[in-house]
Amino acid sequence: MLAELGLLLDACPEDAGQADYRQAVVDLNCLAKRSTSTRALTWGHLVDLYGVNPDQLVFRGMRWFWTKDTEGRPLIALSAALARDGLLSSIAPHVWAAPVGSTVSRESVETFMAGKFPDRFSPATLKSVAQNINASLTQAGHLAGRARKQREQARPTAGSVAYALLLGHASGARGPELFQTRFMKAQDAPVGVCIGLAEDAARKGWIEFKRVADVMEVAFPRLIRAGEETVIREQA
16 A cells, blocks of 8 residues: 555645544545545555554654655555564565565465465455565565566665664664564665665664674664653563
């Protein structure tokens, strides 16, 4: 739902609350849906994927980096979805493991899902979920093509890597572990490249990032609230 997300964020100011986002979708029809029921359904899908609530760090951080880094928006949105969608988090690494240039068919994703979650999904659901996952990873740059999907190298940016660091930090990762999370794996680049982009984000003033050999420290004073940092430290 990258297109819908972009339209919604364009329609609302950065300081909008969740009620403002909902009003934009359901009442003002900023997504140009044909019926009220479709608007409500789309709103529900957006909330499921992204939270769409500035009180939630996942959405607040996504919105902040979305504004700062236009080029990184597809990977920023994907990382937010990975933070909220357990099924996507489980299946996406199967696609990332495919060599660049190889074919990633919908059927191969279905087979992987069926093996990982035996008897959980009907054939129709397997097909639908596999199509949606491949479409999402195409939008993010990991795949290319329409009917025949080919593995491509995604293109991370300073903003997408910084957001991946934020989500990793919030989930309890520290030091070199920050560059091994599912959010960083989604950047689809070697650790050294991601470190360089993190340093670039720090130079831009988006994050604080310090590294001496394997000792790394990261902080997000503009994004993480005091109460949230306390909770994060307790779970680390």
